[in-house]
Amino acid sequence: MAKKPQILLLAAPETSASVLYGLYDVLMSVGAVYLDMVIGKPGDELLDVKIVTANGKPFRCIGNIPVEPHAAIGDVETPDAVIVCDMYTTIYDVPHGRYPREIAWLKAIHAGGALLSSVCSGSLLLAEGGLLDDHRATAHWAYRDMFQRHFPKISFQTESVLCLAAEGDRIVTAGGVSAWHDLVVYLIARFCGYQVAIETAKVFLIGGHAEGQSPYAVMTRPMESNDGPITGSQEWIAEHYATANPVEKMVERSGLNPRTFSRRFRTATGFAPIEYVQALRVEEAKQMLEMDQISNDDVGAAIGYDDPASFRRVFKRGTGMTPAAYRKKFQRIARIAQPA
Incomplete structure (x- = not known):
């Protein structure tokens, strides 16, 4: 049997359970659940999906939800793709130096051929690692000013829910936390084919965000106290x-x-x-x-x-x-x- 494409979900205590477990549930179902619902007989799971962290130890993510990773990042070979889950930070708190092991690992596996993707604030790790330099990229609209001030080499796309501008360099970024819906459909299509992606979307009623982020974006207005x-x-x-x-x-x-x-x-x-x-x-x-x-x-x-x-x-x-x-x-x- 051919080796299944492997997709790793990189998580941390700052990750939302809805993103981590939503991605895991959908990706684990690919190839199996649609047939079970249509003909009453499950098919084969088409993807190898694992949750990884810097040290591989159990922890609790946002909301005090328990997470038991499958492995530490140092214990896995280069996967086909990695999804950097959201890692919440406020719009004033740039997470410089917070994830050195994860960033070094992301740079190494990207050099080894892996596709890197991110959800919401997960793109901050890619940004700090220089992986988004000279590219267009996105994250939640609230991080627009942070990107412009601290990562000026990146062209931040406020309107994008799924930014494929750096797809040729094996990098895809998604906007707010629910943008994982769009990202997961893209990844399923890429590794399993368009038809499987459509079938999975039908199972989970995933419709995407065709209108982009702009209708949802709210103007952030921090007052500048020094002027x-x-x-x-x-x-x-x-x-x-x-x-x-x-x-x-x-x-x-x-x-x-x-x-x-x-x-x-x-x-x-x-x-x-x-x-x-x-x-x-x-x-x-x-x-x-x-x-x-x-x-x-x-x-x-x-x-x-x-x-x-x-x-x-x-x-x-x-x-x-x-x-x-x-x-x-x-x-x-x-x-x-x-x-x-």
Whole structure:
């Protein structure tokens, strides 16, 4: 019998049980469960799936859920693929130096021919190891600023749920924790074929995230405590985002010349001033579209856009969806969360 493709799940105490065990359940079922459900007779498992950690010892992951790894990373040969599960860190806490053994191992097995993939914050390990340098990559949208500040050689793709830009170099990154759905379908198709991937998706009702991350992304707005004029501008625009000529007014209030203001604002926030205003307005519009019943044009006017076309253009650029499509999607979620 031919050797099964081996996929290793790299985990740590900072890993979500939903990601680790969700991946494990789906990958272990490939080839077996679909036939069992359709004809009442299980097929052969097509993948060799193992959970690995730095030391191979039992531990508890997020939520105090017990995990018993199959092996330590030093005890396994180069696999066909590794999935770096999410390893949670706050948006302020770059995990430099936290996973040296794991990163060294990832670099070694990648050099040996393994495909590396990551879910959510798992891409931070690939980033720290330099494996994503000069590539486009993704993680959860909340880590955008962290990547831009600490890993400038990486082009962070906020909108992507599954980023295949570095696929040719055997690296694939996935966005938020539920993006493992998209990643697992990709890996099954790659190692077992398209039809098996479709069958597995049918078993688990995995539909993917065709619209990307952008509709879910929320603007992160950390206040820059070391630059008083910029912090003051952030505080002011948070209450006056609908005002006319907002950037001009922020510059006037700051006492800085426009060029200096723009440079310091970008350094502090990661946004150009007008981008910041637009992102803030879109966030306010999203909240209104999610819950309110006023017209789309009235939403645009309420946040500072008298021209409906301008509102639709800015909103779609920020979310990947028109205001009408966004309203339909998230009010449907609201009805599920708050049934009549």
